[in-house]
Amino acid sequence: MHNLAPGKLITIITTDVLEDRLVAMVRKRGASGYTIQRSRGGGSHGEQSGMLDVDTNITFHVVVPEERLSGLLDDLQGLINKRYHLTVFVSDVSVLRPDKFSEPLA
Amino acid sequence: MHNLAPGKLITIITTDVLEDRLVAMVRKRGASGYTIQRSRGGGSHGEQSGMLDVDTNITFHVVVPEERLSGLLDDLQGLINKRYHLTVFVSDVSVLRPDKFSEPLA
Amino acid sequence: MHNLAPGKLITIITTDVLEDRLVAMVRKRGASGYTIQRSRGGGSHGEQSGMLDVDTNITFHVVVPEERLSGLLDDLQGLINKRYHLTVFVSDVSVLRPDKFSEPLA
Amino acid sequence: MSALSNLLIPAVLFFALGFLARVIKSDLRLPQDLAKMLSIYLLVAIGLHGGYQLGQSDLGAAFNAVLWAVILGFGLPLIGYALLLFTRRVDRMNAAAIAAHYGSVSAGTFLTAIAYLDSAGVSYESYPVIMLAVMESPAIIVGLLLASWSRRQLAGADEVDPSSGNGGARRQWKTLAHEALTNGSVVLLLGSMVIGAISRPGSMEKLSPFIDEIFMGVLCLFLFEMGMEAARRIREFRKVGPVLVGFGLVMPLIGGAIGIAVGHLALGLSIGGTTLVGVLGASASYIAVPPAMRLAVPEANPSFYLTLALGITFPFNVVVGIPLYHHLATLIAT
Amino acid sequence: MSALSNLLIPAVLFFALGFLARVIKSDLRLPQDLAKMLSIYLLVAIGLHGGYQLGQSDLGAAFNAVLWAVILGFGLPLIGYALLLFTRRVDRMNAAAIAAHYGSVSAGTFLTAIAYLDSAGVSYESYPVIMLAVMESPAIIVGLLLASWSRRQLAGADEVDPSSGNGGARRQWKTLAHEALTNGSVVLLLGSMVIGAISRPGSMEKLSPFIDEIFMGVLCLFLFEMGMEAARRIREFRKVGPVLVGFGLVMPLIGGAIGIAVGHLALGLSIGGTTLVGVLGASASYIAVPPAMRLAVPEANPSFYLTLALGITFPFNVVVGIPLYHHLATLIAT
Amino acid sequence: MSALSNLLIPAVLFFALGFLARVIKSDLRLPQDLAKMLSIYLLVAIGLHGGYQLGQSDLGAAFNAVLWAVILGFGLPLIGYALLLFTRRVDRMNAAAIAAHYGSVSAGTFLTAIAYLDSAGVSYESYPVIMLAVMESPAIIVGLLLASWSRRQLAGADEVDPSSGNGGARRQWKTLAHEALTNGSVVLLLGSMVIGAISRPGSMEKLSPFIDEIFMGVLCLFLFEMGMEAARRIREFRKVGPVLVGFGLVMPLIGGAIGIAVGHLALGLSIGGTTLVGVLGASASYIAVPPAMRLAVPEANPSFYLTLALGITFPFNVVVGIPLYHHLATLIAT
Ligand SMILES: Nc1ncnc2c1ncn2[C@@H]1O[C@H](COP(=O)(O)O)[C@@H](O)[C@H]1O
Ligand SMILES: Nc1ncnc2c1ncn2[C@@H]1O[C@H](COP(=O)(O)O)[C@@H](O)[C@H]1O
Ligand SMILES: Nc1ncnc2c1ncn2[C@@H]1O[C@H](COP(=O)(O)O)[C@@H](O)[C@H]1O
Ligand code: NA
Ligand code: NA
Ligand code: NA
Secondary structure, eight states: OEEEEEEEEEEEEEGGGGGHHHHHHHHTTTOOOOOEEEEEEEEEEEOOOSSSGGEEEEEEEEEHHHHHHHHHHHHHHHHHHHTOOOOOEEEEEEEGGGGGGGGGOO | OOOOOEEEEEEEEGGGHHHHHHHHHHHHHHHHSSEEEEEEEEEETEEEEEEEGGGGGEEEEEEHHHHHHHHHHHHHHHHHHTTTOOOEEEEEEESSSSSGGGGGOO | OOOOOEEEEEEEHHHGGGGHHHEEEHHTTOOSSSEEEEEEEEETTTTEEESGGOOEEHHHHEOHHHHHHHHHHHHHHHHHTOOOOOOOEEEEEESSSSGGSOOOOO | OOOHHOSHEEEEEEHHHHHHHHHOOOOOOOOOOHHHHHHHHHHHHHHHHHHHHHTTTHHHHHHHHHHHHHHHHHHHHHHHHHHHHHSSSOOOOHHHHHHHHHHHHOHHHHHHHHHHHHTTTTTOOOOOHHHHHHHHHHHHHHHHHHHHHHHHTTTTTOOSSSTHHHHHHHHHHHHHHHHHHHHHHHHHHHHHHHHHSSSSSTTTTHHHIIIIIIIIHHHHHHHHHHHHHHHHHHEEEEEOOOHHHHHHHHHHHHHHHHHIIIIITOOOOOOOHHHHHHHHHOOOOOSSSHHHHHHHHHTHHHHHHIIIIIIHHHHIIIIIIIHHHHHHHHHHHH | OOHHHHHHHHHHHHHHHHHHHHHHHOOOOTTTTTHHHHHHHHHHHHHHHHHHHHHHHHHHHHHHHHHHHHHHHHHHHHHHHHHHHHHHHHHHHHHHHHHHHSOOHHHHHHHHHHHHHHHHTTOOOOOHHHHHHHHHHHHHHHHHHHHHHHHHTTTTTSSOOOOGTTHHHHHHHHHHHHHHHHOHHOOOHHHHHHHHHHTTTTTTTHIIIIIIHHHHHHHHHHHHHHHHHHHHHHHTTTOOHHHHHHHHHHHHHHHHHHHHHHIISOOOHHHHHHHHHHHHHHHHHHHSSSHHHHHTTSHHHHHHHHHOOOOOOOOHHIIIIIHHHHHHHHHHHH | HHHHHHHHHHHHHHHHHHHHHHHHTTTOOOOTTTTHHHHHHHHHHHHHHHHHHHHTHHHHHHHHHHHHHHHHHHHHHHHHHHHHHHTTTSSSHHHHHHHHHSSOOOHHHOOOOOOOHHHHHHHOOOOHHHHHHHHHHHHHHHHHHHHHHHHHHHTTOOOOOOOGHHHHHHHHHHHHHHHHHHHHHHHHHHHHHHHHSSTTTTTGGHHIIIIIIIIIHHHHHHHHHHHHHHHHHHHHHHHHHHHHHHHHHHHHHHHHHHHHIIIIOOOOHHHHHHHHHHHHHHHHOOHHHHHHHHHOOOOSSSHHHIIIIIIIIIHHHIIIIIHHHHHHHHHOOO
């Protein structure tokens, strides 16, 4: 059988202005990496058409072992408390090569 | 602990020609927002290379509280019945700030 | 009620150089289609800024019925054994129109 | 002979190169928005250029050209629809969607024709440019009419979807009629023509390097990408079948002949102008109409109309059609 | 009269076309990176052009211009902030974020003004270009100062977030001060000016077709897209409310008047140059400042400052402001 | 002295500006597809230009240039591979992947050299352009050969993957040989050269504004972005280590010297032409080869070859190499 192990996928949708902050956060919390997709969308803060620098969203994905989840959520809550607009949700995934996800990002 | 609450993530993959319809649908059904990523892909209707306007796909994400799921699926089924090509799947997620997802999109 | 049936969503994050291989793999394993999003990110192999051809990532999604999962994971493990850098995780989804996902890609 | 040598121009050769690149399975992948950006430039440039000339030319003749553009845009799809049903190879919905493409025009083919005439030293009037702008809309509307009419025909057979009945249909109606008139490329082309026509004298000179001098180079890049797309589509001709492929070759000849007749008899244009109207009649849209049909006629299979318009008719027109229509225009004129 | 006819230039007309395209709900969707690419070109071209001229002009006067640019950049936001608090329609955080935009400048408006003066045959100095480059940074810094000051004012009320206290603030401070000085468009514009100034004689000629001849055409495409964006934003003016809209119309008049005074009295520029300084004072940034505010002042609502800068002030300046400032500059000069 | 002043040209200065922008951590983020679009333009323009000239020049000499391009493309990687193994700092797989880059060429460096020669008023032949097009493929093939050979060497040690044995290898073989010959930039460059050569007389003039006049400006933007990428990579030189960095500085000198010898002795080119062949020998690919190696040699670490080619050798060639090779070419010629 395959070496599948449980992990947590954190998905963060926000303005791309916050990209560097999120990457720094991920490094600090010892995640093994991150993936970003350029996005557009709409929410309580109006439409983000992605046509101008300032109204472009990113979808930010981080897969972490369960035990690392809480720390990241703390930081995200911190940003939200600072009034940044983040849409955050967590899903259960099964990762191939679990070891890979426990090596912190250099 | 964190204020995580269960929610449903609806993922819709289809041609970007339908974007406005999907957004209207989301508003009508009182979701709090939506996120779109430009995509390409292949399926029963051939390759969507994303090189021309007409063969570009979008991946459309909506997170809703469980009780709002059914209504959206009705609308999506309606589009499918009209012969539109939609690839739709639903996943369970845990959302941060659940209240956020119950405020309908203005 | 809606015709929702369980399915597996395989998410693969890797360099876009491997795109054609992944598509071939999907066809071989009889999945009904695939979806690709251009991505950037960072991991054990450094930053993939997406600015040059060679450092652009893709996020590759395939939804398959449970029974087709194992074969695809075999192929992915094969690529990993060849030292390709793949980030792979699987999630449980409920698909609309389950029949759609069992028709192999032409 | 001269026809052939006139094909040895960069515009056509880049189309061929793009086609070849795909055939030999080159790994060349162009940026996703390149084609879109280039076509925006081309529409604006051709619009400003044509509008500027129209501003100094006879409005009566211009109006006449618009009138005939509408007639062609409405008429050609009807012919195509009948022809397609006659082949019995596609259902009514697909026939409607395909037919609409042949009422509209392909800017790429039109511009290739202009490059061809330029290199052959043939002059032409500016009226065909306005026809290029006008023909998109009627074609979309006819496609919509044919589709909803066909839908009613099939109603008995196809009752899967109650909501696609009157209510739904009426809504679609309005959205589509609206779409036909506010279609992006129509707005861009017509708008640029108006700007070219009303801009105060002198202010247009400043634009000339942008709209005239680099035009041919941008067109080459655009046709290079279109060559790649054509090759991508032509592969699917098997799915489409020989009969439909035949339609993709015959229909442009019919449209071209009608266009040439209109250009010469109805509009009394020069050989160059007549050739261009022939090209308008012969070419099939692959920018404005496909998305409209995708939205309005979901029952139709996009790979049918895309393969025909982009994979069959477009290359045929670029390589065989244009010299042919030019030849016919010369015959009819003399 | 002449003012009006001077508006009939492609640059302005394309802005109007873009605006119209959105108003009639055209389905035209431009490539996501088009605006960004065009603005990169415009900043580089205007920078090289201006730098080349500055290289041959009096550095004392240039330094003087820089000095006054800084003064304007710092001063205007303070006026705007006071004005906004006076209206009592927005809290301090929003006031700070909005005000910052009016200290900075809109390259699009500035370039439209240049097109306007060119078509009116009015000459102008190159100093305003360097002011264009300089004014971004102080505006961002003032916005930051006003915001953190306001934050302290509100501290009592708003204690949700301890970490946004000194520690957090100080960090933000450094990042923002850094951002203000290394802002992308500032680097691009200043860098191009330096290159234009120090490039060895002769090597610049080769660039002239790129930076001069096609400039106007690229500007037209850019303004077309900006017209679409302006129309997108203006829809939200209801959310913003009549009072704020009023601010979006009055503030440019104040800034324009001050700018004109500076241009004529402090810098002793010609009518053309004075008009441009007026435009610098009147225009509000929608490229450099919004992302900076979004990062530094998360408490402020982006749709407020974007609607005002892009939806209200920008169209106002393009259609009404520029001719007006030109008129005032003429009056004050004579 | 003159060498230094020749560096004060926009092309080089924009490279420096881009480098600086990254060093001061400017938030400037360029559109993702900009570099790709600019390089497509540059390849097409240089191809058309060179092909047009080759069309009127001696084919025997051209063939001779192609022959030597192949020899360089095959030979240089072998030298590099040996050198790298000698350093004992990288395993065989990484050595193979890195070496391949030095057999190929960097269009950016080549074009900077052309800008440099132009501004220095030095003339050059068109043969080096065809060498530029030819050298990509052999380098990729050699890289593939070295890699699969090394793989066999390591087979004992590295038995993780049975499937990467003969079967897998053979498949890779074909795909890679194919990729080497149908590589995107090769097709674009060779194709444009053919078009430039066979286009009927007159039709090329129309393209001149596009391929000649705006060329230098586009090159500046491209080098600006490449400067940013170089600075991004150079940061990682620690990971790479001083010895490999040394290789990134010594290898271009070796390749440059060999190239100059070939240009002068074997091809008998002028000083300008010899300089360009020197640059071909000295420069390392960062467009065509990296993706090929990524696909064919997954065992190699991309940050090694990208840091060397883009972060070390590229800036070295632009700032130090080009004037140096020009100097050597002058010495050897006299
Ligand atoms: N219910 C939702 N489903 C999916 N994406 C959402 C949802 N709500 C908000 N978003 C995304 O999050 C971004 C910021 O949301 P907001 O803070 O509500 O403006 C929006 O622009 C959307 O892209
Ligand atoms: N099994 C699948 N997994 C992931 N994406 C799919 C799948 N099937 C279809 N898609 C996506 O849905 C789009 C439309 O599918 P289809 O209607 O089958 O042509 C395709 O272009 C793909 O992007
Ligand atoms: N923990 C993670 N979460 C999300 N994406 C990741 C993670 N680790 C790696 N990736 C993605 O996978 C790519 C390859 O990872 P790597 O092989 O570690 O360099 C990276 O560029 C990221 O885009
Ligand atoms: Na037609
Ligand atoms: Na201002
Ligand atoms: Na080399």
